[in-house]
Amino acid sequence: MPKSLPEYGSVPGRRSARCGEIVGGHERLEVLIHALERRQRIVELTRESGRVSVLDLAAQLQVAQETVRRDLAELEVQGLITRVHGGALPADRIEFEGDVGSRRARNPEEKARIARRAVEEIHDAETVFLDEGSTAGYVAKALNPSHHLTVVTASVPVVLSTHAHPLITVVLLGGTVRSRSIAASGELTSRILGDLVIDVAFLGTNGISLKHGLTCPDLSVAAVKRAAIAAARRVVLVTDSTKFGLNSFASFGTIKDLDSIVTGSAAPRRTVELIRNQRVQVVLV
Incomplete structure (x- = not known):
């Protein structure tokens, strides 16, 4: 066989x-x-x-x-x-800030989406504050109100983006202009802002974390942001998703100071849920 x-x-x-x-x-x-x-x-x-x-x-x-x-x-x-x-x-923890041009170059498509959604938060507001920074700059470009709107800002780029609109009146805050952002900051800027009542404040941030809240690299800028939070009836944070988990030098607020956050869809899900548990609206775009 x-x-x-x-x-x-x-x-x-x-x-x-x-x-x-x-x-x-x-x-x-x-x-x-x-x-x-x-x-x-x-x-x-x-x-x-x-x-x-x-x-x-x-x-x-x-x-x-x-x-x-x-x-x-x-x-x-x-x-x-x-x-x-x-x-x-x-890897991208922010210790220092870039100039306004370099920051605007980062994540432009996401920032444009955030801006388009953020302007929907204005509703019938008559006065808004627009922060310095790249994302707030995109919000300024996205503004196209159907009613008269007063824009309060310390940022020269925001003024340039909004002053020509027939329904927008721009109030430029005084103070020491920083060359990196081309925006005013410091005690004088904060004091003027403290005398105003703002319907909606749109703020940017260099970092947002559950432990340290909202942070930026400069104490004088942080003072202006705190003054805007104090002056506003509603506070909307506009930030791209890369800022989550980052901490910078100066704290200017807590997550509970915010009414809404408009950010990119790549924001960490667990952090988003924990923020929503604090009764803060988070809009992902």
Whole structure:
């Protein structure tokens, strides 16, 4: 009786080895998927908190600290986080501000969508405050009111975008003009704003986090933003989604100071839900 040929033309004994390779391949794929999911979660936690520690990440993710360190090393290579002693920061954490031109160049399509949606928050308001900054600049360009509207601002670029509209009256606040933003700030600007009553204030931010609230790099700018919050009946934050989880130098408000946030759809979902739990409307565009 002739011997039967090995299945699939293989050498005897190789099929079982091949099956072992397949099983091992599935296991390696599963490990890879878990690592990718874990690293994605690390990026989300870093952006939500502004800073994370290896110890906390290991506890939350239920992995060894050495595993977290390897994940952080890989994420830093990918440009998604910046490692610091004992933990990590978001890669794009903002410590310094760019000039008005460089900021306007970032995420222009998202900022334009935010602006178009933000102007719907005006409703029947007669007076609005427009902050300095790139996103507020997009809001200024999107303004096309059907009724008379007074725009109060410390920003020269906002004035240039709005002064020609027949239904818009512009009030330019005085003060020391900063060359980076071409906007006034400081005590004089804040004092003038404090004497006004604003229906809706549109504010920008350099960072928003659950722990530190709303922050920007400059104390004199923060003072103007605080004055706008105090003067306004409603406060709308207009910010692109990259600002979530970032912290800058000077705090100018808390999340509870806001009535609404208009931001991009890429904003961290968990943070958005926690903000909504504080009775702040969050509009994703």
